[in-house]
Amino acid sequence: MSQKNTFEIEITKKNKIEGLGICIAGETTPETIGLLRGQFLKRTDHLSILDGDCYGLLFPNNGYKAFFSNKYFDSSIESFSKIKITADLYAIGVHEGSYGNLSESLEKIIMAIKKKGLEKKNQPIVHRFMNDPRKTVSRDLRTEIWIPTIEKT
Numbered sequence: 001m002s003q004k005n006t007f008e009i010e011i012t013k014k015n016k017i018e019g020l021g022i023c024i025a026g027e028t029t030p031e032t033i034g035l036l037r038g039q040f041l042k043r044t045d046h047l048s049i050l051d052g053d054c055y056g057l058l059f060p061n062n063g064y065k066a067f068f069s070n071k072y073f074d075s076s077i078e079s080f081s082k083i084k085i086t087a088d089l090y091a092i093g094v095h096e097g098s099y100g101n102l103s104e105s106l107e108k109i110i111m112a113i114k115k116k117g118l119e120k121k122n123q124p125i126v127h128r129f130m131n132d133p134r135k136t137v138s139r140d141l142r143t144e145i146w147i148p149t150i151e152k153t
Contacts, residue, residue, distance in 0.1 A: 021067025
């Protein structure tokens, strides 16, 4: 999907995903999110597990959490936070390219949600990283953006 004025989105019910990760509070920029994700990958020794299995949660208050699902951990690791993506109805669009312009794709997805008669819930937005930025040129990076939605009342 190329960067267009409108985004194709899919409305999908997702099951809960639980995992372990690390968090930052305060202002979130592509740089701070990237650094957090990199720190998490180093601390878990899971540098090779990235394609589609690394998630991020962007909170309305600007906090961010990076995590892997529980399937990669035998037990809780005390230094990591327990994190979950709630089961919900999500509008999902795919961002292609640099993480630096994820916010542009987010805005396009929100506009597509409104056109479908839905609205964004005040809950975390999910990033599902589909490939590894260390092995992929930035123009070929793919990130699913999941926005929790409800029907307008």
